[in-house]
Amino acid sequence: MDRETKIRWVLLLSAAAVTAAVLIGLYTARPIAFYQVTVSASSQALSETAEGAASTGTAVSSGSDGAPQETPEEPDPAGPQEVLVEKSVNLNTATLEELDQLPGIGPSLGQRIIDYREANNGFYDIEEIMEVSGIGEKTFAKLEPYLTVE
Secondary structure, eight states: OOHHHHHHHHHHHHHHHHHHHHHHHHHHSOOOOEEEEOOOSOHHHHHHHHHHHHHHTOOOOBOTTSOBOOOOSSOOTTOOEEEEOSSOEETTTOOHHHHHTSTTOOHHHHHHHHHHHHHTTSOSSGGGGGGSTTOOHHHHHHHGGGEEOO
């Protein structure tokens, strides 16, 4: 093999290795997970149901976390709530609807966050959200696991 052919093979193999690494990264990345949670019973009532079912031999299904689950007999009047599970809301790009899903944030507070973001050219750190009127340390502590700034 001459020198040019060797260089071509090295370049071809390098391109294949880079492509494989990128594809592996894309296919193994975990997407943002949303879970729909419906509040139907207190934890005490749920544990009593599980204990009662165990003593009578009735089957109780368990969720992915191993906790017993029961199907509600009547729908919750507040309706199902979507709960964010991981850091998934970018303060610099979040819409009002995305902000409204965060714990302790309603439409008016979400709009104040957007107004602050526009007035200050975005957020540089998630702790900067405490500068928004209505968000103190307690609210920030609830929000912190769900926020990111990019």
